[in-house]
Amino acid sequence: MTMRSSKELMAWQPPAGWRELSGDQRSTYLQQHGIRFPLRPSDWEAMEHEQRMTYLNWVSRVMHDTPASRAAKQREYRRELLAWRVLMGWWALCLLAALGIVWGTDAFPEALGLRIGMTIFAVAAYTITFFAPMGATRPSPPRT
Known part of the structure; x- marks a missing residue:
């Protein structure tokens, strides 16, 4: 040939x-x-x-x-997406725990301004540190 x-x-x-x-x-x-x-x-x-x-x-x-390779790519995508969702859930639970400590305990009696300030700081810090980068790295579905 x-x-x-x-x-x-x-x-x-x-x-x-x-x-x-x-x-x-x-x-x-x-x-x-x-x-x-x-x-x-x-x-x-x-x-x-x-x-x-x-x-x-x-x-x-x-x-x-082939159909087999496309199915394998789809399985890998679902596995990655599940791991991403678990990690995002973990960070959300950590944020809720931090806010629970600030608002649910008497650690800061009569300090409403301090509680609000710590809440704003925690939400802003978690958004900048975890949620924004995690949103950018979310797995994308395979092209078919």
Whole structure:
């Protein structure tokens, strides 16, 4: 088989129902039809980095985006999201415990201003320290 360029290889369109085929079924189909996707096409050396990454992403999507891999990505996402939610719940419980100490005990009798100040400080500190970074690092669902 002659080496083909990346443009020729990427012009190939998968048949209908390709997304539902397993990796073995895909390999069998490609072997039956004499199709081979080399890791490095003939124009690899002339390609720029972005073009190489585009080609490698295309090969990965064509060959490895199977129902099993999508299900594994979805399971991993749900696991990460559960861990994130547990950690967020833990921080919320810690904040409630701190506010419970400030408002639920007689540690500061007759010091309403001090209790309000400590409440504002605790809420602001927890928001800046934990909730804002945790909100930014929330897991995102996998792209399908």
